[in-house]
Amino acid sequence: MAIEVxxxxxxxxxxGYLVNLKDWVPAVADEMAKEDDLxxxxxxxxxxxxxxxxxxxxxxxxxxxxxxxxxxxxxxxEKGNSKYLxxxxxxxxxKQACRFAGLPKPTGCI
Amino acid sequence: MxxxxxxxxxxxxxxxxxxxxxxxxxxxxxxxxxxxxxxxxAFVDDGVFQIVKGQKTEQIGMKNFSPTYSALGDYDVNxxxxxxxxxxxxxxxxxxxxxxxxxxEDEDWAEKDSIRVVSRAEMAEIITQQDVVFSF
Numbered sequence: 001m002a003i004e005v006x007x008x009x010x011x012x013x014x015x016g017y018l019v020n021l022k023d024w025v026p027a028v029a030d031e032m033a034k035e036d037d038l039x040x041x042x043x044x045x046x047x048x049x050x051x052x053x054x055x056x057x058x059x060x061x062x063x064x065x066x067x068x069x070x071x072x073x074x075x076x077x078e079k080g081n082s083k084y085l086x087x088x089x090x091x092x093x094x095k096q097a098c099r100f101a102g103l104p105k106p107t108g109c110i
Numbered sequence: 111m112x113x114x115x116x117x118x119x120x121x122x123x124x125x126x127x128x129x130x131x132x133x134x135x136x137x138x139x140x141x142x143x144x145x146x147x148x149x150x151x152a153f154v155d156d157g158v159f160q161i162v163k164g165q166k167t168e169q170i171g172m173k174n175f176s177p178t179y180s181a182l183g184d185y186d187v188n189x190x191x192x193x194x195x196x197x198x199x200x201x202x203x204x205x206x207x208x209x210x211x212x213x214x215e216d217e218d219w220a221e222k223d224s225i226r227v228v229s230r231a232e233m234a235e236i237i238t239q240q241d242v243v244f245s246f
Contacts, residue, residue, distance in 0.1 A: 058177050058178050059174075060181055062184065066184045066185055069184065069215070070184060073213075
């Protein structure tokens with residue numbers, strides 16, 4: 001599979017995740033969101049950027065449970081809960097947000 | 111899966127690179143941590159090299175996955191036993207290891223050490239107390 005962003009064709013796996021993490025640019029997230037009928041807001045970007053920072057530091061995409069806890073710690077309890085995160089990423093804050101962020105599928109998501 | 115909480119120990123015996131065991135073990139730990147079991151890790155023999163700090167892997171063309179051990183605390187895996195004799199036999203001390211911690215949500219995210227250095231005899235005792243031991 002592939003996704004076209006800014007005139008460039010980027011390779012994705014069978015679940016739509018980027019094959020090469022280095023291919024990622026913010027427009028990838030916008031394009032993937034469009035395909036999922038979503039428009040990314042500042043609130044979405046807060047989570048996407050957080051995931052990318054997490055990956056930078058630990059070399060893994062966090063499981064959704066871990067993401068929820070970490071968001072709660074960083075951004076407060078009103079955001080660190082699955083209701084809020086699912087309202088942003090209806091296909092699952094772990095899987096969908098990680099895909100938008102150009103990361104692999106979360107480790108520990110089943 | 112049964113509701114009963116079991117004690118799982120992941121026993122790591124091999125050096126981090128050269129074989130896939132160390133990385134596979136870490137992945138299984140992270141995946142298994144989703145199942146609400148009591149998980150601990152043990153590092154013995156060359157396994158102690160897995161958590162040595164300052165790992166550099168550019169020259170061997172492998173991904174340096176040592177930063178991922180720092181994520182274990184986020185996954186509620188905060189019992190890491192390291193065998194003292196294995197460290198000593200390799201000229202290592204606890205100061206050569208990464209400072210791995212976890213944050214206790216119940217105590218306002220107080221940072222606590224995850225690593226506990228134990229003797230060979232204590233390690234044997236820890237292993238016998240487990241319900242399940244995975245050896246990598």
